Amino acid sequence: MSLPNLFATRIKGMKASEIRELLKLLDQPDIISFAGGIPDPALFPVEKFQAAMAKVLGGGNHAASLQYSTSEGHKPLREWIAAEMGRIGIACTPDNILITSGSQQALDYLGKLFLSPGDTALVGWPTYLGALGAFNAYEPRYDRLQPGGNRSAQDYAAQAAPGRVKFAYLSVDFANPTGVTLTQTEREQVLDLAEELDCAVIEDAAYQSLRYDGPAIPPILSLEIARKGSIDACRTVYCGSFSKTLSPGLRIGWVCAAKPVISQMVLLKQAGDLHTPTLNQMAIAEVANDDFDGHIEQVRALYRSRRDRMLAALERHMPAGVEWTRPEGGMFVWLTLPKGMDGAELLAQALRTEKVAFVPGGAFFADGSGRNSLRLNFSSPSQQAIDEGIARLGRVLTAALTPA
Structure with a gap:
């Protein structure tokens, strides 16, 4: 018996998410990760959720909430x-x-x-x-x-x-x-x-x-x-x-x-x-x-500072030939590498030599192209981690672009 032989044809188009796999790296304390599009948990309104859960479960509301x-x-x-x-x-x-x-x-x-x-x-x-x-x-x-x-x-x-x-x-x-x-x-x-x-x-x-x-x-x-x-x-x-x-x-x-x-x-x-x-x-x-508006202002202030920190670090550490976006918001900066470079190969090298992670760009193209690109997240790492991680990434890219 081979149940995979019974799978529908649509299953052939379904692939493991490179991002979900990379999130496993967050459990390794020596890895600086720019991989996931993850909010900073320090910003979660924990006390407000505790109060909200108590309210919706109490005072006779439990019947509706459950x-x-x-x-x-x-x-x-x-x-x-x-x-x-x-x-x-x-x-x-x-x-x-x-x-x-x-x-x-x-x-x-x-x-x-x-x-x-x-x-x-x-x-x-x-x-x-x-x-x-x-x-x-x-x-x-x-x-x-x-x-x-x-x-x-x-x-x-x-x-x-x-x-x-x-x-x-x-x-x-x-x-x-x-x-x-x-x-x-x-x-x-x-x-x-x-x-x-x-x-x-x-x-x-x-x-x-x-x-x-x-x-x-x-x-x-x-x-x-x-x-x-x-x-x-x-x-x-x-x-x-x-x-x-x-x-x-x-x-x-x-x-x-x-x-x-x-x-x-x-x-x-x-x-x-x-x-x-x-x-x-x-x-x-x-x-x-x-x-909600007050909470969002706190989120914006922190992420704005981290975006600015990452853009400044990229200016300091990226070698010639590397380009990047300058977003007005969100969580990501996109790097375009010189032609011929491969983001997936670079990730393997970065993890091995510098303990820094990112998402290779090819995963974001429907045809698998765009391999000379990568995505960096700035919402999750601290400002100190951004400084150190971009410095590490700069060393990896400089080594990769230096003729043997």
Whole structure:
């Protein structure tokens, strides 16, 4: 008997996450890791969560918090999210909100909702590795999304044949992995392209709250509402998360979209896990209502200082020929190495000789290209670890670029 012979064809496209494997390195005290996109646990509002858990489990609330609940999600939390969406130009109601088990589940459901085998997903080059992992199970092909590029909608459609383009997926603010933010013009261009292709737009806004510099840019969904007058006329699906702001461990994300999209995703939720844990939703709602803005300001201040520390260290230690992004927010800096270098090979050398970790860039490309790149995280390591780790990485790169 060989059960793998019975596995569905979709399993062939599913691969282990390089990031999840690298997270195991965090347990080794001698490793300085820039690998995971991990919040600093010192910023978790522990006391507020303790009080919230006590409240939702006490005073007769335990029946609701420990019971089955609606698939759409805890209504007070959806009301809070709808109000927050309104603050960034996305006028909606709680009926436009679905609570998910992190935004990762939202991406999985959206892949299931839109993709048939052979359909095309337009993605960045590079793009979020977790999105590729979510979409791979539904056997799509990928094409490179180039806002403002020279490609026409007709060219995208021709490349997708005999299937069709189902959606454009993009992280618009401080993208994972590059840290790059799309301009308003580029966001408008994505909408124009989606209109011509008659496809959906999936706006991954996991880092939207983490802006450190510059003016905020309207979300794509906000821009589309301004065009069409109502969220229920829009093709953009907005995915948000509390993982980068309050707690990743509670696994609370959300989708904000037109009601017909939410209705179908509710059916997927019912078939998948019935509902996101009620206790977690209620606790998040309590903490979010207790000075969310004040908490975010603390997060921004710390991460801004760490971003600045990393950029300054890169200026000091990187050899000639290495380039990097300068993000206005988020958690990541993206390094591009001289052609011919391999980030995966460099990681093996860095771990062996300098005990420093990062994520090789090739994992973020749908076609496996971009191997002369890597991603660095600045939200988790301390400023001292950033200084020392970038110095170590600089030595590794200098050695690799020095002729034998």
